[in-house]
Amino acid sequence: MTFQVYDSGAQDFMNKNAELEKGKFSIRYIMDQLAASRSLNLSFRVDIIPTKDSLFISGTETIGQILDAIVRTSPSLQYQINENAVVISDAPPKNNTTKYTLYGNVKDFESGESLSYANILIWKEGNDKQLIGSSVSNDFGFYSITVKEGLYSVEYRFLGFQQTDTLIHIDRNSRLDKELIPNFNNLEPVVVMSDDAMRAIVYNPPGVRKIELHTENEVPYFLGEKDVLQKAMLLPGISNVSEDATGVNVRGGNVDQNRILLDNATIYNSSHFYGLVSVFNPDAVKDVILFKSGVHPRYGGRTSSVFVVNQKEGNNKKVQAKGTLGTTFSRFMLEGPIKKLNSSFLLSARGAFPDLEYLDFLSSIPEASFLDINAKWNTTLNTRNRIYLSFYRGRDKAKDIQNADRSWGNLNYTLRWNHVFNKRIFGNFSFISSNYKYNSQSTSGLNITQDQSRIADLELISDFSFFLSPESTFDFGFQSSKHKFIPGRRVLIDSTSQVNEEFSLQNENAIESSVYGNLEFKYKKKLTVRFGGRISNFTKLGEGKVLIYDSLRTKSNDTVIDSLTRNFGKGEIISSFFGLEPRFSANLQLGKSSTLKFSYDRHQQYLHLISNTLTTVPTDIWKMSGPYVRPSQSNNYTLGFYHIPEKFRLESHFEVFFRETSNIVDYKNGAQLFLNENIETELLQGRGRSFGMEFFVKSNISDKLSGWLSYTLSRSLRRYQGRFQEEVINGGLFYPSKNDKLHDISVTWFYKISERLKLSGNFVFSTGRPTTLPSGKFLIDGTFVPSFSDRNQQSLPNYHRLDLGLRWLPDSKKKSVGLKNGTWALSIYNVYSRRNINDYFLSYDEQTKETSIQEYEIFNTIFPSLTYSFKL
């Protein structure tokens, strides 16, 4: 605090009204006014009064309040009081070590939305301007920096927004909410060398990347629909097994090893149209953070990666509407304030046209449609408390090739409460409901039956961030989920048969809980270290029946020892597992342009996807860890070198990774998984091993041309060497998993033909993945039966594809709002009509009564689409 001396008799005139007029005046003017007052004898040297400092006077202040405000605004001054005289003089140099905290929220000026992962840099003002520290706003835009008292310049940076600098004298704990203005002139598709992008790259652990949505329009997408997962697949290490496969494979992992969160709610099926489009409506998505490694201990439950998708909060300043009309999809979004600057809403809907004749060539989805609804509401109760309520509902409908009517979808609710405990402790409490279900109605004999499956999770999460200093932050919290899986039941809809085909597989219930902690600190601004971990527990609960199998033979229906079957009552513990998951990462800056990064994470996974098809489909079910299915555990190591030369408008990185996973689930040869009552008899658990290197370079080659290149060289292997012959695959040796792709390359580029016309393109190439095909055949009772060599010993042809996109933007001189002033986007998928084979399968010919190897192609032709986007 500024040095002040009072004597006891001075209080009288200090409490008198200063009688100054209302308005904003310079300090010098105010002091002249006070000096002219009869009630105060004020003396000062004119030359020490700062000329630029000013104060806002409301007219009601006392003399004491005015003097305090003067010395607070101009810290180089102090005042002393002697009876009725006040002397203003130079403040002596201070050596004050008292620390104060600057905290607040970073928001979008246009919409009032909080900006997560914004960079806040604090510089010490003076002759030698010095960077004191930095902070990154959390998921809710909250930041906190604790520094010594002094005069600072605070920089707020966020990609796509104008940098904002604020000069502030910190002499007390202060809240400073900052709104950043979108940088409309900086909407180039690739902004490589912005400082904030660079800082994020330098700051993040290896394998962590924010998927930049503001450039999304530029990439040509399938059916012209902006898509988070399609975009992610243009990054190294992310691929899928087939163009129509649900979900993605990260670093050779299985689809179920990715945790996908939408406002913290788990998305069990992330795709529509059997995998062609992700469930994330781009209009409703604020940002996406992808963790391939270096996963924050807050996240767990999967052994491969985490996708954190945050929904927009809704504009709290003005009502806005956005829409897109497309040849296949349309969407509309409405957002606006409920109470200006205080509460807002967002409502968004997206759907595919019900009559998809346009997609007739896709034999796998003869009839398909989907609908998404996203909604969010938030309100600021006061400066310390904010509440969010978000909702997502997605629903797909399709007929499968056997003419069964299928429908499936996610249903998620999230209620969140942000609470600022004090200037350094931020808390977030979430109550989440995640649901996924599917129905398949078909005719079976004389009966019409419906197969149903459902997942229902309830989750409570408490997250805390403790901002210890500009150099260190401690995050901690706990999470608890109640899982309920209804894996399958068949109900009779209509019957003319006496045979009752109704049955139900055993439901599964469990409680999954975890506590976590993560300490992050910076050492001499060059080294950032994060270490922490997560302790998790998974307890499977009754009601349920556990079969006991003959331990001398492989588990099968024949080896059940009926007399030992155990029945567990409701809530009774069937099995319980603990997991210790240490996490560590370090970034070391090497000079100005390079960073070396390392991370080690361990993950425990208690839920496993049971897939009965070559690629994952919506009807696959999930299985809990229990007496016969142990939790999977992975150890992930990543070493990365990031290079961002300042002058070359270039970002590049090179990462090597190694992942060893235990108890990874696969299936016995010939496994029959559909509606199998004793699914454990068909499961195997073994080892997974993925390793490889990833290379990424992103560049503004010229003012008109920019783009990036991703390259992954990797292997993904599996090994199953069980105790019994049936539990050994490929002789118990490592063999390639179906996610194994040696080379995976994508090149994306953007070319600005003119201010209004932009061309973009993707080229993707990957080596064909492994598959299992019959090598021989033989006859039994006149029937041809295929015989197979080892699993995954054949491979598909190489995959490659070129997509192009053309965007026609509204005239920038005109207002870009209005139905007529929209953007046209033409996307051409598979430009040169490549007939990519996504898989081979054995097809049974009803005429010849034999099987034959059939190629499974999704797109065998060029595929154009047109969309028109507008704002209202």
Place this chain on the structure above:
Amino acid sequence: MKEKDLSNKIMFRSLSIFMIHYLGLIGMMSCQQFNLEEQLTDGNQLVVNGLITDGDGPFEVSITRTVPYLSSDSQRLVTDASVSVIDNFGDTIPYGGGEGGIYRSLRPLFSGDVGATYKLRIVLSDSNIYESREAFLRPMGVLDELKCLNCSDTEQTRKELTGVIRGLEDVENLYRWKIYRNKRLLSEPEDIMLIKPRNSPQGLTNHPINHRTFEVGDTIQIEQLSLTQEMFDFLNLVVDQSRGQAGSSPVLPANAVGNITNLNNPTEEVLGFFGASSIQSKEIVISSGNL
């Protein structure tokens, strides 16, 4: 600073040149003609099929080898094997022949006994010895009758059949039906009919032949065989694998490995099964009127 810029520039250019060449190389490698057939190298696996019943002999064992999947051949015959069956009393029943890969029991009037076990032994010309696990000849319930479901409906030219089974009490009844139309075995995968009758209170089970219809004048014979769980599982596997992988719930690829082992090399996968069954048969001539 200028030196640093220069070194960055050189590094960037070097990296670019390296990546262009490297990716070009991958591109060239990828242009190689893809040949699926080259990947399907057949393992020339041994296939053995045999059955002993409590019916009349002689009984057959077929020995063949797999042929390449894309080949137009149907099987590769093994004609020079030495084959015998040993029962649970140690009595050896010799098999002879071998033409067409088929070996027949040589003992006249030999038939299997319910409750007995039988083991197949094969010696190939390369001195490899193969043996099956012991096959148990299970008893069987009664195939009560065959009924035509819609023979009275003169407008329906396709006639549907059902069989009535009276299962055994207190044991799991597992059966296979072999269907003969006009003395010819129907051999499509669906014709390997595997049945787990669930008895009604009267002890009877109706089991329709859903996948086939018949014509007036057809003579239909159903041969019912009792199965062990192991044989039932094996035949299930054969049916699943021979019907491909299409559909929403396909089975995963697997070899139809049964109960036969190479004693010289136990890791060798031998395809096929040697089993023992009780047998019964019923016949019906389809006419418009018989119900």
